[in-house]
Amino acid sequence: MNRDNVRDEVIRRSGTDPRKCMKCGKCSATCPSYDEMEGHPHEFVYMVENGDIEPLLASESIYRCLTCMACVERCPRGVEPAKIVESVRLEAIRKKGANRLTPEAVAAVADEELPQQAVVTAFRKYAK
Amino acid sequence: MQRIGVFVCWCGSNIAATVDVEAVSQALKDEPGVVFSTNYQYMCSQAGQDLIKQAVAEHGLTGIVICSCSPRMHETTFRRAAAAAGLNPYMVEIANIREQCSWVHKDIALGTQKAIVLGRAAVAKLHLNAPLTPGETPVTKRALVIGGGIAGIQTALDIADAGFKVDIVEKKPTIGGKMSQLDKTFPTLDCAACILTPKMVEAAQNENITIYSYSEVESVGGFVGNFDVTIRKKARYVNESICTGCGLCTEKCPVKNVPNEFNLGMDSRRAVYIPFAQAVPKVATIDPDYCNMLKNGKCGVCARVCTAGAIDYKQTDELIEQKYGAIVVATGYEPIKLDKFDEFAYNSSPDVITSLEFERLTNAAGPTSGKLLRPSDGKHPHRIVFVQCVGSRCAAAAGKGKEYCSKICCMYTAKQAMLVRDKYPDTEVYVFYIDVRTPGKNFDEFYRRAAEEYGVKYVKGMVGKISPQGEVLKVQASDLIAGRQLHIDADLVVLAAAIEPDRSARPLATMLTASMDTNDFFTEAHPKLRPVESPTAGVFLSGACQGPKDIPETVAQAGAAAAKVIGLLAKDKLTSNPCVASVDELMCNGCSSCERVCPYGAISYVNKEFRMPDRTVALRRVASVNPAVCQGCGACTVACMSGAMDLRGFEAKQIIAEVDAICK
């Protein structure tokens, strides 16, 4: 697949339209994992729109998103960044052909600090 | 049978070079009903027009076809020539053989052939033309302005200056509108009250202006030049003509905790009140929702203290009926409700305020006498965060905000931020923006001054969350240029809430049959060329009811609307385009299809008596077109299922005759 095909597939799977983004940054302003990520929600939207998906696939950021949907809730343009992040994550997972973690391995990385929501999200992710 | 004369114009060589004009006039001579056919060098010249006059007299013509340039060019000329020759001006048809034939076709044979076909179509249409007479209606020389803000006041003053009577209807107890609540105005930093109140006083003193305050438009009937309007003057329980506005009642009234709407509920007023010191008219109003006397008949303090004896608990609403020639809508705007923006904590913290509330907080006549103090604890805020685009440019689902840009927020935010830094240099001021939009004279310079001279910190990015924690407001925002998330402990947050049309606009638009867009802003007749007129004849638009605008733009539009009104009222009679819809009452089944598509509200229904075949008389509902209002678009003619509706000058049978002639 070439670069544009990957972009189109990621966008199609996300069910969103990144062109609606007006670059206000409210998604990143609202993101609870901002400091954990090197690519932030607004950057996901921008990079996916431009087809720069490779660096996102390689980055840890896709696993730092809690899928808390705060950005989806607050985006003034209805872009739904979390769905874009999710779509990039699925791209990575499908490319590898397997989950990043096995369900058994989750217990090892989970700690007291990890929000309950993240655990639930992780399981939902790995159920696929 | 018509006696038709055909005149083929050479237009010098413009037509004659690629169309054989002689052949055209010869060919058209053989058309049915054509008794005279000629060609001439310049039909539009005086000699050409004389030719028409002569031929009409000599051949007893009943109608003429001119094969010449576009009717958009010389239709009026030839109609006048026909009238001068004693014909009805609407017995003229023009075949466009220049723009749509000789100029676009290089081949003489093809051009000539097409010119003949176009001429035939015109002859075929003319056979079915009927003489038309433009209607005339008298004009009531009085204008109504709905809304008494700066837009309405300016429009009324301009109309009154031209010598016409104007009535202003304002739903609040005083005129002045939103501008009276503002502290300073950008980009000059004039005090809003200082420039507005003289205009309010001028309006009150102008003998051509009548102000109906605390009143609303109840119903509107009629049409351009002749509107019948009913105004409901709400009972204010104070005799306006006796009250001196001394304010004694407002001091003695025992009901003290009524939220003061003028200060946006940030302080309280009494049950009897005068909204603000410079109110026009300066008379008291009793709030029936709070007054003890009106609620349970126990009190009467205000009546006892009033030396003028102006208090009247038995006053009732009064209905005023008045005729107007023109109506100006100046209903203005209001900030949107922020209930749906939980992330900004507007409802949960008193220290998160809107920009309009901020205006009151910094106004000398406001709840804090102009001292910038936090509503929660009355302390001076040391770090203020301004958030722009709160609800503006918001296309999220569930009607959270408004999709459009509210236009004024960038500038007033710059103004407010600048004034804070000016008055309280120890205060840190942040402005979070998506884009700073400052098109306007001296606007960008003003904004840059705020940043460069006053040290307002502009941050490109949006605020994501505000959480009140103890005394501070935790603001979480993004700084897109630095690529980081900011966490600021603010003392006060000011939200630049989007603006939306006043809620009273929608029902008013229905009464006026004036169209609105999906955001409830009034639609203009043409977005570029007729920006202050509504598509409904005789209804004009002034100020923010048509779209977000700042004060200079509002005043400019107010003047423009006034000029349009003056132009209308200066006429004694309105002549209307006779090419309007007309209904065949015998065919009409009263289904309302035409009424629903009419963009002008020109169609109404009447119950009429008809003699039936069995000699009984039946009452039937049939459509009736008001020719003064109809603009002749023809939408109704196609919507009509029974074929009862037709358009004069463009009748179905005429167009079909043209189609037939072209396809022959």
Place this chain on the structure above:
Amino acid sequence: MQMTDYKPKIVAFCCNWCSYAGADLAGNNRLSYPAEVKIIRVPCSCRVNPTFILRAFQRGADGVIICGCHPGDCHYTSGNYFARRRMALLFSMLDYLGIERERTRVEWVSAAEGAKFAATMNDFVSTVAALGENRRLEDLRCKK
């Protein structure tokens, strides 16, 4: 365009405020288009009754085009929206009756778009010419 002897008959309904003025502008700029196009002036595209189009086909027209102001720019505010909806219905019915979809068209041409008017007409005529003569709906009694 195809070079054949066959000349299609094209009826163009143009609204007075935009498209008719656009056609005039095409003339002013001497932008040529085939002489087969004959324009009928109507106040607004919403004045075009479907019967006019049926009549044209009945009388042997090979193509009918309706031109109006751009959406949102209608002189009468909403007329072109009505036209658009009505024609969508009519054209699909004509399609069902065997009159090819390419023989009918709605185009938005503003008063400033002379070039667009000429280009549209050139394109429309060549499209219709390629389809050949229209034999559906034509009333042979009208042909002598």
